[in-house]
Amino acid sequence: MTTTATPSAGDLRLVMADKLVADGAVQSPEWHRAFAKVPRELFVPEFSVRTREGLRTYREGDPDWLTTVYRDVSLLTQFDASGTATSSSTQPSLMARMLEALDVSPGKTVCEVGAGTFYQLALLCLICGTENVTAIDVDGDLIEAGIPRLQRAGYSPTVLVGDGTQGCPDRAPFDALLAACGVGRIPRPWREQVRPGGRIVANLGCGIVRLTVEEDLSARGSFLPDLATFMNARATAEAISTRAGWYTSTLVHAEGKTRTVPLTVDPASDGPRFLGSLVQPNVVELSLDLDGRHTHGIIDPTDGSWARLTPADSGTAHLDHGGPRDLWAERAPLLSHWSLGGQPSPDAYDLTVHPDGRHELTTGDTHWNLPE
Structure with a gap:
């Protein structure tokens, strides 16, 4: 044996x-x-x-x-x-x-x-x-x-x-x-x-x-x-973020403005997620299944802004959004640059934190000032 x-x-x-x-x-x-x-x-x-x-x-x-x-x-x-x-x-x-x-x-x-x-x-x-x-x-x-x-x-x-x-x-x-x-x-x-x-x-x-x-x-x-996504820093032990169920419910049922936008990349892939998390640090991203159609949802719990993006045909997507900010319009320029630039990995990007706290993202000759 x-x-x-x-x-x-x-x-x-x-x-x-x-x-x-x-x-x-x-x-x-x-x-x-x-x-x-x-x-x-x-x-x-x-x-x-x-x-x-x-x-x-x-x-x-x-x-x-x-x-x-x-x-x-x-x-x-x-x-x-x-x-x-x-x-x-x-x-x-x-x-x-x-x-x-x-x-x-x-x-x-x-x-x-x-x-x-x-x-x-x-x-x-x-x-x-x-x-x-x-x-x-x-x-x-x-x-x-x-x-x-x-x-x-x-x-x-x-x-x-x-x-x-x-x-x-x-x-x-x-x-x-x-x-x-x-x-x-x-x-x-x-x-x-x-x-x-x-x-x-x-x-x-x-x-x-x-x-x-x-x-x-x-x-x-x-x-x-x-x-990587670690658990967020908290000011107190009791300060836990809003639950995922609230985000999902809000994104599924929210009604707002609708338009068609160009979409040549998967918004849930690594590059878009990385850049989106930098330009919109408070935004939560979720994958949704609405009536059998895959939908990418983003929501900012600090001001209630939200967006749903459902891929359509010929490199476009249906965009539904609401709240005080157009979340998709904020991140679209970075995603376009990422796609046209060969879809680089995160290590292609440099970061400068200036003495006044301003965060500047750089790749090649292109610079973005990240919002506070």
């Missing part, structure tokens, strides 16, 4: 770390060592994973719990009363790319905004030294659960409760800041608290931007190739 040995956590960690190298997410031996050493399972005793059938929950001791911990997937670890996810452990390959982009080393001081499960924080502690790492999270419950897990792993960084968009001024300046939460624009306190020449890596819209801070508080850099 042949028996198959159950892989240990250490074996699974090494397999994951090796795969991150093979896939190009990890490029340095230091980060390979970190992913091979820090026990992810310690920080996620219970989590859910999205599947085609819906959410599947795993708990420590379940047969597939440990192997799922070391899959390259995001693990959802906290939900609010409505079932909306409010915390997670990021997909390891995306985490690795962001950590590599941060360009930190032993002795460098780093601030993590949005500690979540504290797994990424442990990785930073291993590389930089626990005394050089600071984290801030708006959710005191996450911190209460995470600190003992960090201590079991052997790390004791400074962890604060508060609004991460304000940074950690009492611990500044930092050599680098990593935001494990989504923002529409780079907050000024982050630029103020990172030393000139230091790095900010953050989820901006649907992209991951890597910026270098200058003496004048400007920050310049470019986007990584990957698309």
